[in-house]
Amino acid sequence: MNDLVFAGLDGVLILSAYAIVMLLIGYFSGRGDKTLHDSLSNYYLAGKNLGIVALFFTLYATQYSGNTIIGYAPTAYRTGFSWLQSISFMTIIIGVYLLFAPRMYVVSKKMNFITPADWISHRFKSKAVTILAVVLMLWGLGNYLLEQLVAIGHAASSLTGGTIPYQVAVIAFVLVMLIYEWLGGMKAVAFTDVMQGLVLMVGIVIFLVGAVYLVGGDFSSATQYIAANEPAKLGVPDMLTSVNWFSMLLLVGLGAAIYPHAVQRIFAADSERTLKRSFSRMAWMPPITTGLVFVIGILGIALIPNLDTAGSEQLVGLMANEIAGINGFFYWVMIIFFGAIVAAIVSTADSVLLSFSSIVSNDIYGRFINPKAPEKKKVMVGKVTGVLAVGLLLWIAWNPPATLYEIFVLKFELLVQVFPAFVLGLYWKRMAAQPVFWGMLAGAIIAGVLTWTGYKTVFGIHGGVIGLAANFFIAVVGSYLVPLTVEKEAELKKIDLA
Amino acid sequence: MEKKQIKEPIRKKWIWIALLLIVIGNVPWYLPVGSYEPLIFGVPYWALIILAFSLILCGFLSWVTLKEWDIVEDEEEAEKRGRVNE
Numbered sequence: 001m002n003d004l005v006f007a008g009l010d011g012v013l014i015l016s017a018y019a020i021v022m023l024l025i026g027y028f029s030g031r032g033d034k035t036l037h038d039s040l041s042n043y044y045l046a047g048k049n050l051g052i053v054a055l056f057f058t059l060y061a062t063q064y065s066g067n068t069i070i071g072y073a074p075t076a077y078r079t080g081f082s083w084l085q086s087i088s089f090m091t092i093i094i095g096v097y098l099l100f101a102p103r104m105y106v107v108s109k110k111m112n113f114i115t116p117a118d119w120i121s122h123r124f125k126s127k128a129v130t131i132l133a134v135v136l137m138l139w140g141l142g143n144y145l146l147e148q149l150v151a152i153g154h155a156a157s158s159l160t161g162g163t164i165p166y167q168v169a170v171i172a173f174v175l176v177m178l179i180y181e182w183l184g185g186m187k188a189v190a191f192t193d194v195m196q197g198l199v200l201m202v203g204i205v206i207f208l209v210g211a212v213y214l215v216g217g218d219f220s221s222a223t224q225y226i227a228a229n230e231p232a233k234l235g236v237p238d239m240l241t242s243v244n245w246f247s248m249l250l251l252v253g254l255g256a257a258i259y260p261h262a263v264q265r266i267f268a269a270d271s272e273r274t275l276k277r278s279f280s281r282m283a284w285m286p287p288i289t290t291g292l293v294f295v296i297g298i299l300g301i302a303l304i305p306n307l308d309t310a311g312s313e314q315l316v317g318l319m320a321n322e323i324a325g326i327n328g329f330f331y332w333v334m335i336i337f338f339g340a341i342v343a344a345i346v347s348t349a350d351s352v353l354l355s356f357s358s359i360v361s362n363d364i365y366g367r368f369i370n371p372k373a374p375e376k377k378k379v380m381v382g383k384v385t386g387v388l389a390v391g392l393l394l395w396i397a398w399n400p401p402a403t404l405y406e407i408f409v410l411k412f413e414l415l416v417q418v419f420p421a422f423v424l425g426l427y428w429k430r431m432a433a434q435p436v437f438w439g440m441l442a443g444a445i446i447a448g449v450l451t452w453t454g455y456k457t458v459f460g461i462h463g464g465v466i467g468l469a470a471n472f473f474i475a476v477v478g479s480y481l482v483p484l485t486v487e488k489e490a491e492l493k494k495i496d497l498a
Numbered sequence: 499m500e501k502k503q504i505k506e507p508i509r510k511k512w513i514w515i516a517l518l519l520i521v522i523g524n525v526p527w528y529l530p531v532g533s534y535e536p537l538i539f540g541v542p543y544w545a546l547i548i549l550a551f552s553l554i555l556c557g558f559l560s561w562v563t564l565k566e567w568d569i570v571e572d573e574e575e576a577e578k579r580g581r582v583n584e
Contacts, residue, residue: 081534081545087552088524094559095517098507102567109570220540227534235532236544241525249521272571276563283560287553345549427508 010332012164014339015156019176021195022346026188028176033432036185038376039136040114043185044358047269048109050190055269056278058190058351061197062261063093063282064289066345067151069204072290073319074312076297080226080233085245089252090286094279096257100423101266105275107426108267115355116263116422117363123425123492126433132440133418135261135364141356142413144259146393147411148349149174153397155342170394173342177350178387184266189350196340196347202341204292206333210323211299221329233301243460251462254419256413261355263422300435316341357386408453413464417443420468420475427477429492435478443471505568513562520558524551 036042050058076083104119109192113119149170156169164172180188215222226234229230237245256262269275300315303322307315325332361382366373373381421436450456450463458466507513526544534542541549 050515066521081542082526083547084545084552085525087549088521088555091552091555091559092521094563095555098513098559098562100508102506102569103508106569156562186515218540220537221541223540224536227537232532234534234542236526236529236534236542238531239527242525246521249525271574272567272569273575276567276571280560280563283556283563287556 007028009226011333011338014335015164015169020344022176022180022192022343025192025195029187029191030184033187036187037379038374039156040358040362040375040378042363042463043080043355043379044114044382045059045264046186046190048268049270050186050265050268050274051270052189052277054194055265055274056281057197058193058284059262059265059278059282059345060285061193061200061347062265062277062351063090063256063348064197064285064344065148065151065348066155066200066341066343067148067348068123068290069200069207069293069296069341070151070155070316070343072293073297074315075298076294077300077307077312077315078309079241080230080240080301081235082237082245085248086290086294087286089249090256090290091257091283092249092253094259094283096253097266097279100257100426101275101279102272103426104263105269105272107452113267114264114362115359116258116260116418117359119368120418120421120425121363124421124433124436126437129421129440130363130367132437133421136414136418136440136444138356138359140411141359142314142389142393143261143411145349145352145356145390146397148345148352149390149393150397152342152349155190155338155345167398170397173346174390174394177346177353178390180355181350181386182383186264186354189347189354189374189390190268192350193347196343199336199340200347201289203297204289207320207337208292208296208325210295210326210330210333211303211319213326214322215299216317219299223300224345225302225305226298226461229305230301240460244457244462247457247461247465250468251416251464254468255329255416255464257353258419258422259415260359261351262273264358265289266356304360336489353386353390356389357382360385366496404476410448413447413451413462413467414444415463417447417471418467424472424475430479430482430484431475432484433483434482435475438478439471439473439475442474443467446470505566507562507566510566513566516558519557520551520555522556524548 030036032400039047041048046054046230072083072086077084107113108119111118111122113122117130117134120133124130152173155164156164156166156173163340184191205370212219223234231321266275269278296319297315302313304315304318307318320334320338324331361378365381365385366378370377417440419441421431425431425436444467446463447467450458451467526548529544529547532543536543538546
């Protein structure tokens with residue numbers, strides 16, 4: 001996204017304003033709370049006390065990143081109306097939450113869980129299962145974070161037209177993020193999410209208004225153009241695309257719902273009522289978020305036709321350019337909008353980083369290295385490791401390895417393999433540790449190898465979903481072969497609700 | 499004391515059957531490949547069908563979340579009120 005007409009000093013101003021607001025929120029959310037840094041629960045889960053506004057917005061801003069706009073509009077541009085699937089695969093996540101969140105919330109309060117691995121460890125009492133789950137989660141989170149860091153740089157440097165070079169932009173915003181997260185933990189993350197989520201919502205709507213204005217206020221003129229020039233993008237997709245659509249629902253639905261940072265938001269809710277109401281509102285967000293981004297991409301086909309794949313990746317910048325050219329009002333709105341994209345990326349990255357740190361604090365350091373350490377020390381270890389991890393990821397982002405690059409693409413594919421242990425284990429007492437371990441490992445290997453060897457999908461079905469099927473099969477059949485002991489059954493009574 | 503009735507979505511089969519049906523309707527596998535006419539306000543007919551299913555999905559999940567999930571809410575809210583009155 002180069003040569004934006006609104007690039008330059010104005011962009012720097014707006015970005016600085018966003019940065020200052022984030023720092024202020026972080027500072028005030030951590031101030032006055034002396035116990036914040038002394039307790040894992042206080043630092044990583046805001047004392048399990050998030051109210052409806054903070055919980056809803058932190059769910060929203062974490063789930064929808066700036067990438068949702070920059071990446072999904074070009075996908076709609078390239079694939080056409082079949083990208084309507086982006087509405088349903090974001091909605092289905094709530095359906096998957098309903099499978100496990102109600103009980104998980106109650107159990108997590110009773111057992112005072114900090115991370116998803118607390119549950120895995122409590123349920124299976126197996127080091128092997130816990131370690132494998134932790135590795136898969138850290139891998140998924142690490143790659144997710146890497147993707148967000150790369151995106152921050154692209155968005156910020158294009159907004160300022162290169163006035164702030166890519167690497168400086170990344171470092172500046174990563175520093176801002178690290179500082180407010182260090183100061184306020186989950187509280188800072190959630191409160192900044194309120195601001196970041198709001199600007200993202202407003203930004204998308206205004207961007208759409210500008211795009212509609214550019215096509216003369218007439219959506220049908222855009223589709224008529226598509227019908228005349230690229231009818232395939234308008235028509236019912238072929239069977240392979242439909243199969244892929246189903247697969248996408250499974251992969252995103254199951255994967256996104258058990259993202260560690262998503263699960264930790266269940267733990268952080270102050271009450272069941274708050275959690276319910278937040279999810280209930282979240283169910284309506286896809287149409288007004290990915291749905292509107294989809295429309296933007298479709299309008300883009302008529303506004304800026306004939307972009308190749310690489311060119312289409314610049315779609316949002318190119319459209320913003322034209323919209324900014326309408327008049328002074330839209331000019332400033334577009335700057336604010338691009339700032340909102342950067343803010344939205346930061347809001348996703350901060351949650352992922354916090355979750356990453358909490359797993360290091362609680363599951364690696366606290367569980368295996370130094371279980372007797374005071375919580376204050378565990379929190380500190382997580383924070384420092386988080387900073388180091390960001391440093392390492394930045395280094396990878398700027399020196400991408402030539403051959404192993406595909407490894408860094410894997411996130412949902414690996415993460416989703418924790419699903420059987422995490423959710424089925426909640427209800428099915430027969431489920432045993434060993435088969436769960438082998439299932440998880442087999443699923444991860446299948447997903448990894450398929451993606452790595454270029455078979456990201458087979459007959460439209462994602463490698464991660466094929467791995468998951470094998471995973472489920474091994475875990476279920478294996479569990480029937482392992483006898484259930486009386487003691488184990490008695491122990492598992494604790495997770496019953498009634 | 500009578501045991502409190504709890505509501506947990508996983509226990510209600512009809513929720514998941516309904517969800518499955520909505521999802522099946524939400525993917526256009528059952529429509530003729532390549533067709534897009536009639537266009538209604540510029541939108542292909544099939545996209546409206548899919549969009550309708552998407553909105554039904556949103557509404558259904560939002561409604562189920564509020565109405566079919568009640569495990570500890572009453573106790574928690576009672577406890578909260580108790581704390582306020584102290």
